[in-house]
Amino acid sequence: MAGAGANERLLGRYRVGEVIGAGSFATVHRAVDERLDDVVVVKVLAENHSLNPEIRERFIAEGRALRRVASPHVVAVHDIGESDRQQPYLVLEHADRGTLAQRVGALRADGWTATPADVLAVARGLAAAVEAVHAAQLVHRDLSPGNVLLRTSPDGAGDGAASSVVRADERLVVADLGMCKDLALSSGLTVAGGTEGFRPPEQDGPGTVDTRADLWAMSALVTWLTEGASPPRALTTALGRSLAGSPARRHPDAAAWLADVERALDPAHGTGTGTPAGRGRRRPARAVVAAVAGAALGLGAGVGGTLWLDDHPSSASGGASVSISGPATATVGTPVTLTADVAGAAHWVWTLPNGAYATDEETVELTANRAGSAEVVLDARAPDGTPITAVHRLEVAAGS
Template sequence: MSSATSTSPGISLLLDDRYRVEEPIARGGMATVHRGHDERLDRVVALKIMHPHLAMDEDFRRRFGREARSAARLAHRNVVGVFDQGEDEDRIYLAMELVEGETLRARIVDRGRLTVGESLEITAQVLEALVAAHDAGIVHRDIKPENILLDRQDTVKVADFGLARAIGTNNSSTGAALLGTVAYISPEVVTRGEADERSDLYSLGVVLFEMLTGRQPFRGEQPVHVAFQHVHEDIPAPSTLVSGVPRELDSLITWACARTVEQRPASAADLLRAVRELSATLPAAVLAVRPEEVEPSDTSDVPRLTASLDEVAADLDGGPRPFRPRGAAGAAPAQDAGGSAAEVPADDGAADGAEGSADEEHADAEEDETPRSVVMRTPRGRRGRHLPQGHRRRSRPMAFLSGLSLVAVLLCGAWGGVDWYLMTGPGADRTVPLVTGTPLGDAEAELAASDLAVHTEERFDDGVPAGHVISAEPSTGTTLKRGEEVRLVVSKGVETFPVPALEGTELEAAREEVEALGLELVEDDPEHSETVPKGVVISQSADAEALPAGGEVHVVVSQGRQPLSVPDQTGAPADSAQSTLEAAGFRVTSEKAHSASVPSGSVISQSPASGSLFRGDTVHLVTSLGPEMVKVPDVFRKPEDEARAALEKAGFSVEVVHDKGEPVFGQVYEQSAEAGGELAKGSTITIKVF
């Protein structure tokens, strides 16, 4: 495949003999994106190459493949196209459409805030992509400025389909995966781990808010704090932070970002129609407005008024106050000295100067009735009051004395009422904080700070790390009384089963043993074994001593002894023949014999000369000693018959020549081989007879 051996993609690396890797464009937590060139089709592409250390993780490989399959199903001008997916050694990659331009994040950072018209147009094009995706049954799950690309013609391209789903789960985001995009996450993902098409609309509403204001709606020191606000607070209208945003656009954003799923647009198509209609109806001057940050007013730091007795009591005993969602409007309940409830309007932003002038105007006025309600200004220790209609304001000293009087009454004569309020009444209310997905120690500390008891139970979970909270009952945001119990289900991690020792076990017996534990037996390529019988496990993978349900136990099964081809060494030198046969795995035996046709030291014959044997079997060689030498007998003057018999007995062939005509005496007068000399057995000796 690739000729390169480096595990880190480099310039000029060729993937699958097709894709030339060029300079890097971007780097993320899972992959690096390079500019690339498709050598086969001669076109520029973007190559997303998974980090080598993640390529070994099967979960990441599945996520990478899911992105390819998801995006490949979307042939749309507003979706980044995926051309190909492949593997080259330890590199897993996607070949995608290269978008020349910038991300929406880069544009927001560069410009601070976008115009109303530009924000609406980008939103509309993202919605075009989401309509196509949702029609195809795909939920993006990770809409954010980094995944929205803008080419040089300002055409929007939505990227990274399929990457927002949590590792090890099918439709949820939990733990660290949730916190990665917490600024744009919908409440239902935080509380239930569930996402559908309307979750994408919530995230897009947050992106639109950020385009207009230059900031995200919720901020916090920790991701969990931001997630908590998504669950418990409404997205503020952008016009409260910047000027120039029309009320209709405020309404559209709060509609898309409704905390309750059912209150959002029913589909991306519905929201797209609303965006297009708003773009068409807003005046051109409004569309061209780039929102500006609102200057803080002179009364912006005026402390809020509160009439809740739990805060008064908290001032007294230094105890914590129950959680109250920020920005709650309307009346706050109050308790008068006599125990009756009164309604006190929320602080309308009146400045201290206004309050002071009112006090001075009525400094000498008499007050005949005891006020029915007292309002305490809690920040910085300042206190104020609110009287029913028809009552005249007292001076600031009188207000202070009135407050002290109420405190004295509470301490001396009505402490039982305060005790009821703090232990049983509204002052004992506690809101269950967001603890799902957090380590158990952090969850216990958070609940203890809220004066709530904790009961824990453990459960195996494939998606939540061991020691982290899977769920809380009652759920996040539920109101409980002080001291009531929150039941936490804590993850024991992935349930694993011990991997049995299978070496030496028959295959079918090994399969039954593995499947009885909920695991899966996988046969790797079989091997021959000289010691393990056919059908018996030779070895097994040693990656883990325990595996989760469905985990794969890889085994190598014996094919028995391996048959080996016997090389024919007939005619070869004896030493060479023996070495060749031994190297092939055979044992060699040999003997020597004379041969008139095979040179001395060469193999006359081999048994077996061909076919196959098993390793360690014996091959027998017969090695030549050369021809056998025989002493030539003296047959001079012997009768022809006697001479022939003597020579043949010695092992020679005899040829008789009558060169004198018909023999008279019948005796040998000449022999071709000298008597007493040695000649190869089987040689021909000629005798002449007269």
């Protein structure tokens, strides 16, 4: 075709070049809008799927969904078209700085671990994107490091404070709404989908999915970001709330999720709205205590630990308090029950010796599988936003 290079082709007014991404259903190319002389991205549905009406409509629906979301943190769709081979394609905003997965991978290769500035930069951009998606009555359903992109900010101002992950002249944007669920048009029932490790439990099979599925994925994504770092327990608590298996126990929306994350990294930011807890007894959460002598639970000091805030909150503040009652000793193979004594806080999170979490459970039951010592941590937040923590130490003796 005239004007096209050896490895290029024309789709309408778009000169399509190198492949920058490929999946089971579509191929993504860097392209040039010849009319506007602008770099864009063209996402083309695979030819073998283009004749499937269901897949074809789902692909086109992605473009429509993106058009409904008005946010600088969600990839914009500029155009939609069809090739002479009846392959529909979307013309999208070009995120020229790659994916979050690529950025973090490159940083980790140089020994980097996340700082509070890194976490805040990602969390704020992510929350802004998800809030806009939800305002359009959509659930993204596939938030993962590969679907979070970075682009040069058009005005050069970026999202605010610079970090190693999102630089001063960059903006974080969310892409790939192909898995999205339209709440306005469906009952909420859906089928399995999403990226392994970032997929909430309700998306593992047919079930009901709402906006709280994205909150789970947001917490999983930020947890992934902090791997190898030493974030404070308050952040673990904040993220743990939306990692709850039951959507009802998660944050109500992206704004509440972000407020908790911001308070965890800066306790002076905002105020909490905790109320005294008055809950009936629940079935105990169960965990195996893999007790090792001297082992401490939660996220302890490590590489980059000095960059984080003080990780030693008290067990009482602002009229709220937490403590743990139960035996201080245990025997291998014999269950023990610990009880949360919480006053003045609406929610709390247990951090168990095997690294698991239990949210808002009144009791937990643990069984040791080896002798030694272990710690169980109970985190909550006072009404003024101050994190409060109780630590219960268990000494485990060998069985007879």
